[in-house]
Amino acid sequence: MSAFNGVAQVRRTATPVQQVTSLFLRVWSAWQKHRRRLKVQAALCALSERELMDIGATRAEIDYIALQQGRARPDRPAPWRIGSALAILLLVNLFGLISADRTEAQCSAQDVLRRRLAVKVDPPAPRSEIPVSSAADILAWKTIRIGTFTDTFALRSAMSAMGCGVGNAADEILARPAFTLSREKAEVELVAVSVAELGLRGETSSLREIYARAQQLGLALAPAEIAPQLRLQYLDQPIGEFLTIGMEPIGTWAGEAVVLTVANGGAGLILIGQDGREDAQISAISRFVFVRPGASMAPEAAAMAR
DSSP, X not given: OHHHHHHHHHHHHHHHHHHHHHHHHHHHXXXXXXXXXXXXXXXXXXXXXXHHHHTTOOGGGHHHHHHHHHTTSOOOOOOOOHHHHHHHHXXXXXXXXXXXXXXXXXXHHHHHHHHHHHHTOOOOSOOSOOOOSSGGGSOOOEEEEESOOSSHHHHHXXXXXTTOEEOHHHHHHHTSTTOOOOSSOEEEEEEEEETTTTTOOSSEEEHHHXXXXXXXXXXXXXXXXXXXXXXXXXXXXXXXXXXXXXXXXXXXXXXOEEEEEEEEXXXXXXXXXXXXXXXXXXETTOEEEEEOOOTTSOHHHHHHHO
16 A cells, blocks of 8 residues: 555655646647648648649648648657747747738738739739849859759659659640650759739739730740759749749640740649630749850750740
8 A cells, every 4th residue: 555655655646746747748749730731721821723723622622621630740850948949939939820810821822913913903002023134134044954854754753752742734735745854964054033013014914915025125934854953953942932944835635835834832842734825814023034145055955045
């Protein structure tokens, strides 16, 4: 009896520590799930209807998908000391609220932009982007390697190994005969520029106008290979950035023209397809990736630049 009482006494003295630890871990786990759910919601809200269709989802399913993603990863025990845990808990609550506010604001901003485009309201006030007058005025953004894969199977395997997602339309484009890989290794210098920086006025411009203006400035359309290669070589892409590759559209099996976009909407790095019709209307804030022609380009890329 005395031994039993002794064990009971030990358990009673340990109970407050266990309770505090358990409470912190439960709160931490709930916050992590909440944070994952908000990131997925933000990513999906940032996509257009065409891009949502590309990943096999609809806008009505966003909340459900986010809820499932929030539960997707197993919780990991946190071995922090209790004193540090309490301090972290306070900071987590504070930053959790800030993160939630920012995510909701991002979602709302995207919805407002879509509504404005849908009703074609008056153009906004002049933007801060300064139009460039030639390709020489645009700083080089990134240099990437092409011609590093022997076939599309190796390319797909590399993307899968790196955890890069591929949307349905993009996946179909990678399988089309018009999608080719360079036979020679080369480095290609890229620039990233917004539609407004190209000097096009108005809230939206057609893809035809964007391409014509870029080529007038001395920029070149990118080989289709640039899209997956950039996805693989741009693993630190910030959340919320969507870069449309200035490329010749490739038709799907159904005949829909598609161009590729390298994106990080918050739920992970992904390569998706978007409307590649000549008259497709593109927002002035959208950013495109073009090639700066140079001697380092592979023959195939140089031919496309001409």
